[in-house]
Amino acid sequence: MKYPPKISVFGSLRTFQTLAVTGLVLILIALFFRGFSEQKGPEVRVLLSGDKTELSVLAPEGCDVYDMETSEHIKKNLKILRPLRVAASARGIVFGETLIRSREIRIVPRGGGAIRLDGKEYRGTIQIYLERGTLSAVNHVRLEYYLKGVLPREVNQYWPFETLKAQAIASRSFAVYRLTRSGGEEYDLSADTYSQVYGGKSVERWRTDRAVEATRGQVLVYKGRVFPAYFHSCCGGHTEDIEKVWGTRMDPLEGVKCPWCRWSPHFRWQTVIPGEKMSEKMSVAARGISRVDDIKAGKRDPSGRLESVEVLSGGKWLKFNTSDFRKIAGPSVMKSANFRIKKRRDRFLFSGSGWGHGVGMCQWGAFAQGLVWRRAESILRFYYPGTRIGKLRDAGRYDRGKTFAISE
Ligand SMILES: [Zn+2]
Secondary structure: OOOOOOOOOOOOHHHHHHHHHHHHHHHHHHHHHHHHHOOOOOEEEEEEEEEEOEEEEEEEEEEEEEEOOOOEEEEEEEEEEEEEEEEEEOOEEEEOOEEEOOOEEEEEEHHHOOEEEOOEEEOOEEEEEEEOOEEEEEEEEEHHHHHHOOHHHHOOOOOOHHHHHHHHHHHHHHHHHHHHHOOOOOOOEEOOOOOOOOOOHHHOOHHHHHHHHHOOOEEEEEOOEEOOOOEEOEOOOEOEOHHHHHOOOOHHHOOOEOOOOOOOOOOEEEEEEEHHHHHHHHHHHOOOOOOOOEEEEOOEOOOOOEOEEEEEEOOEEEEEEHHHHHHHHOOOOOOOOOEEEEEEOOEEEEEEEOEOOOEOEEHHHHHHHHHOOOOHHHHHHHHOOOOEEEEEOOOOOOOOOOOOOEEO
């Protein structure tokens, strides 16, 4: 019987040395790429709250506070274990027991931690401004972290992964577009529905984090530039032409027929507003209206949305732009501009389709497309025809207010 020959793993000292060097090189390469993949893109400035008389700050891991007018380092490694009150005063910003005679301070967390502001945790730094006797707080945070705080507030974390990826790319494109348009203001985006809803580190979830990471740096591009990928909850059957809403033409946002959101809970809606309530709302918002006697639909655009609404008051028909009318009646009750109006005795009955302005991606449609395994790229191509996916250049300098470099 033959014994198998003895096999030496290292053979000789020389082979061992070669292996060790190769291993070391591989580890260095891995570390390099890890560092590369951890670049989090440009910094975005998000308005968290404005017109406040006071804010509460918590920093259990420690923070540094700077006066941004004098660049003075006011507090070093300050651990704030209990909510600290930051208040507006005529002489400056009151930070706990300290009066900082400045109109702008910056709070920087230690060790890459987070700051808790009014109960919510945020990565990056917090800038507090004193203007006209009130405070506003702006979060300066890297784009990729910002997106991790947006996705769970904009879509359901349990939705199909390709839908989450499509949302990540749309949200990133929207944010970067705003950065390229940003001027001398103190912030680029707000944390509410006027931009996209942002909840900071507190709302981050595992699946939405993965969707942001899987699409890192990816943005929608149209004619070589980052594209403003608007989106909304549910289109109700046809997305809206941007020109009808904001008066600007943009080929990929002319509106498409969407058969995908039919099963959305917002596909059909109804709301009843008593005549008295309607009169009250209209009289507060519009001069010359004391009573609403009747309401009728104006012209419809090709997507089925109303361009205007007419209100009968004191024997005269007054015309309102539908988006103004929605604001007056309450945008969360009048969910879209696509509705019909009926008057039943002293009540107005509105029955409509969809939720939101209707421009760009229909999130419920994207959800249904994800359910049937459509890829993120196909979902985006469907809602933004003519656009393609590009990538922000990692090493690029990001100059706010200018066009960002995109790789093909
Ligand atoms: Zn739809």
